[in-house]
Amino acid sequence: MVTTRFRITENSKGRWKALGFLVFLLISLAGCSNKLAVQMSPTRTVLANGLTVIVQEDHSLPVVSLLFSVKAGAINEPDTKAGLASFVVRLLTQGAPLDQLVAKLEFVGGRFLTDADRTNSIVASQVLSKDLTLALDLLSCSLTKAPFEPKQVALERESIILELTEAENDPVSVGQKMFDKLIYGTHPFYRPISGYKQTIKAITRQDLLNYYHNYYVPNNTVLAIVGDIKTRKILTKIKKQFASWEKRPISRPVIPAVAAQKSIKQSKLLMARQQTHIFLGNLGVKRNNRDYYTLLVLDVILGSEGMTARIPQVLRDTLGLAYQAYSNITASAGTEPGVFESYLAVSPENTEKAISKLLQEIRTIQHEPVSDQELADAKTYLTGSYYFDLQGTEAMAEYLVFCENHGLPFNYLNKYPNYINSVTKQAIQRAANKYLQPEAYTLVVVGPK
Amino acid sequence: MRDKISSWLQRTTSFVVLVICFLSFTTVAEGQGQRAVLANGLTVLIKENHTLPIVTTMLFYKFGSRNEPLGDSGRAHMTEHMMFKGSRQYGKGEMDAIVRKAGGWLDAKITMDFTSYSINLPAKEWTTALAIEADRLRDCNFEPTAFEAEKKVVVEEGKMRLDLPFVVFKDKLKQVACQGQPYSNLLFGHLEDVAAFSLTSVKKFYDLYYQPNNAVLVVVGDIQSSKALRQITKFFGPIPRGPTPPPITNKNWEQKQSRKLESRADVPYSIIEITFQAPACRSQDGYAMRLLNHVLTNGKCSLLNKKLVIEQPYFHEVFSDYPETMAPYLIFVAAELKTGVKRTKAEQILLQELENLKTVPLADQEIEQAKNQIEAEFVFLQENIQSQANFIGQSELLSASADPSHYLQGIEAVTSQDIQRVAQKYFINQRRTIGWLLPDSE
Numbered sequence: 001m002v003t004t005r006f007r008i009t010e011n012s013k014g015r016w017k018a019l020g021f022l023v024f025l026l027i028s029l030a031g032c033s034n035k036l037a038v039q040m041s042p043t044r045t046v047l048a049n050g051l052t053v054i055v056q057e058d059h060s061l062p063v064v065s066l067l068f069s070v071k072a073g074a075i076n077e078p079d080t081k082a083g084l085a086s087f088v089v090r091l092l093t094q095g096a097p098l099d100q101l102v103a104k105l106e107f108v109g110g111r112f113l114t115d116a117d118r119t120n121s122i123v124a125s126q127v128l129s130k131d132l133t134l135a136l137d138l139l140s141c142s143l144t145k146a147p148f149e150p151k152q153v154a155l156e157r158e159s160i161i162l163e164l165t166e167a168e169n170d171p172v173s174v175g176q177k178m179f180d181k182l183i184y185g186t187h188p189f190y191r192p193i194s195g196y197k198q199t200i201k202a203i204t205r206q207d208l209l210n211y212y213h214n215y216y217v218p219n220n221t222v223l224a225i226v227g228d229i230k231t232r233k234i235l236t237k238i239k240k241q242f243a244s245w246e247k248r249p250i251s252r253p254v255i256p257a258v259a260a261q262k263s264i265k266q267s268k269l270l271m272a273r274q275q276t277h278i279f280l281g282n283l284g285v286k287r288n289n290r291d292y293y294t295l296l297v298l299d300v301i302l303g304s305e306g307m308t309a310r311i312p313q314v315l316r317d318t319l320g321l322a323y324q325a326y327s328n329i330t331a332s333a334g335t336e337p338g339v340f341e342s343y344l345a346v347s348p349e350n351t352e353k354a355i356s357k358l359l360q361e362i363r364t365i366q367h368e369p370v371s372d373q374e375l376a377d378a379k380t381y382l383t384g385s386y387y388f389d390l391q392g393t394e395a396m397a398e399y400l401v402f403c404e405n406h407g408l409p410f411n412y413l414n415k416y417p418n419y420i421n422s423v424t425k426q427a428i429q430r431a432a433n434k435y436l437q438p439e440a441y442t443l444v445v446v447g448p449k
Numbered sequence: 450m451r452d453k454i455s456s457w458l459q460r461t462t463s464f465v466v467l468v469i470c471f472l473s474f475t476t477v478a479e480g481q482g483q484r485a486v487l488a489n490g491l492t493v494l495i496k497e498n499h500t501l502p503i504v505t506t507m508l509f510y511k512f513g514s515r516n517e518p519l520g521d522s523g524r525a526h527m528t529e530h531m532m533f534k535g536s537r538q539y540g541k542g543e544m545d546a547i548v549r550k551a552g553g554w555l556d557a558k559i560t561m562d563f564t565s566y567s568i569n570l571p572a573k574e575w576t577t578a579l580a581i582e583a584d585r586l587r588d589c590n591f592e593p594t595a596f597e598a599e600k601k602v603v604v605e606e607g608k609m610r611l612d613l614p615f616v617v618f619k620d621k622l623k624q625v626a627c628q629g630q631p632y633s634n635l636l637f638g639h640l641e642d643v644a645a646f647s648l649t650s651v652k653k654f655y656d657l658y659y660q661p662n663n664a665v666l667v668v669v670g671d672i673q674s675s676k677a678l679r680q681i682t683k684f685f686g687p688i689p690r691g692p693t694p695p696p697i698t699n700k701n702w703e704q705k706q707s708r709k710l711e712s713r714a715d716v717p718y719s720i721i722e723i724t725f726q727a728p729a730c731r732s733q734d735g736y737a738m739r740l741l742n743h744v745l746t747n748g749k750c751s752l753l754n755k756k757l758v759i760e761q762p763y764f765h766e767v768f769s770d771y772p773e774t775m776a777p778y779l780i781f782v783a784a785e786l787k788t789g790v791k792r793t794k795a796e797q798i799l800l801q802e803l804e805n806l807k808t809v810p811l812a813d814q815e816i817e818q819a820k821n822q823i824e825a826e827f828v829f830l831q832e833n834i835q836s837q838a839n840f841i842g843q844s845e846l847l848s849a850s851a852d853p854s855h856y857l858q859g860i861e862a863v864t865s866q867d868i869q870r871v872a873q874k875y876f877i878n879q880r881r882t883i884g885w886l887l888p889d890s891e
Contacts, residue, residue, distance in 0.1 A: 061831055061832060063828060063832065102750070107821060108821050109821040127825075128825055159765065168717075273612045274608040306545060306554060308542065317541070317598070320597075320601030321605070347605065384570075384571045385552045387501045388569055391500070
């Protein structure tokens, strides 16, 4: 029996609420064009030690995904220890007794992943549901008992430095780092997540342990668990598993605000390559920005990847200048401001022309309202395609953690079509003028002379 | 436990072959797929998945860069680009716009063996995919202005690849190892050739291979199989069967002696990559080679990683790859050298590990682990309809059976002796090519 993780509701009248997937089938078979929405029914519990646990059952496959998200990332590092957060997560898979647990998980074909971004770190696993206990043992060990053995610290340091050397040869990585540096000034986002060679060399084992002990605490962590499990049973198990993980106060650095630039900033970096890589943009917005949904629609019309948006259409389809051409402002919007960023890779002789065409497109969306057709098409795209991002237990766990971290209700997707559908042409033009800066941009060009 | 999962897989992955006229009366057990062949030769594979109201439609054509004349490739890739530039019912850019407007997106992929087009849509709009694919199957526009503009885009795509040293090295290695064979053809061709392609020559390629009898249509998602097949027949049925595409001029591929390649680039460390001629992947030897590939490098506790990265750290990382191809191709084993490790030592130590496989049988535990991994990967893949459609289509092309249970049974049947046998048979000097990518500075 295939059961579904969603309850389908008829958005406008709510008549079909909570009747399950069959309702959708009945509606669609009847040929109606009702707007359907997704409603999830996870259970959210905060344990005595402060660990937030979100459970969503989904019995369609014998699979479980577990995702722990710790609210700490590169933003929490001091300047002199840049790369600390990602150094820490690399060591959460190593040393006794982790090695034995990793070996057991690998034996059954389970997946295990640790990673850090600018604001969060994750420790995650996906397993067949029969291997759930194994995954929990490994994850709890990783979160609470990582040994940071000196030998492994040394080996990992060597690997990171090697990767940083490798990145020095990559024009896209070099360009992106320079772009962030120019945009963010003194805000910690100016630093690359992976740090710099000199800061990686400066990080001591004690730094790693301090960071781990300060931030990896239950009251700073969210767990989403999705899949072939029973809510009550799994909650009992988790309470037991993490009973000895103690709540502790967390000290956090003060994050400076970041100001929008007032004039053009440019940087040209020479690298002998076939193509020139162009990064152009300005400081963006936070996820809770009131114009976020307007900007989502703007992204689809102006520059989202694919061939329909204006920037790829002009630069790729019409002029044949680039294989890759896009822009985006919403993808990087988080708890801190992201960036509006356009990227083009072109033959060196076309650099000036490509930049000028790109700026022209940004100016046009500021000066002229988008067409009714463009607006309608972007809306149907956004309200139709999001189901694809919700496939599987991993994606679902990510969605739940995202909602929790951004203060969104778990059923926020129900409202999503309405948010999108209420965006107007005027709002897009206003947002384009407010958030895109074709007269005060940051431009980084990486390529040959 | 292994039996339990296997039986679950068996239940939910098999395909039922249907005779079209009885289709509407057939009840299919949940989880099973359906297979049909239309009168014009189009193979159709349908799998219902009602988890979400979405559908993926993939059309696979049985050609890739290996179908092109030796050393004169890139037209297969060029046709793939032109397929988005308009057809009888759709102007340039319209397909993308229509699909987006319907709430979906489209994509394409070309390999050495096949070319696939994928359209992902909300279930209520899914037949838009059929309309587009049926239209461009035989009526792609090849409008001259669009063709000239697209050649420039393809050249930019090629230049992007030229800026990736490992990609360039891999292309060279492939050319050396498969010398004189169709698999040595470059997927993207040589850029100067691409710039000079004539519209006629690309159109000629299109006419040869874009035929219903040379294609496999896969639909996975929230559809009802019998209704879906009726719709598919409505769109694709009227397309006449085309001439049978020319066979591949694949001479008997027998490498007589070992080969070498040395290349330099702006890279921070030396890389050794060894290839051996390998068996066709969906064969008894192929399943054993697939497991062997997993045993070698899949995961922290894999054989080479444990020995040569962790216990005796000669390498930063080790990789291996046994690509799924239609004809016999290669297995690749690669490693990144740590500073101070001599090239001769690295080469000798890596070859010795492969040599050991011929004499020392693998422990049951190692085989069991690789089997568990492959099985779990397969279950995880079922969570996503695009991955499912891709797997089903590839299985049909690689083994003329879309039924994944065949693949799983093939894997399950492999023994330690089988692995030893394939090591002895394929890891031999004259089937070998050793490639080195060295830093410019060295």
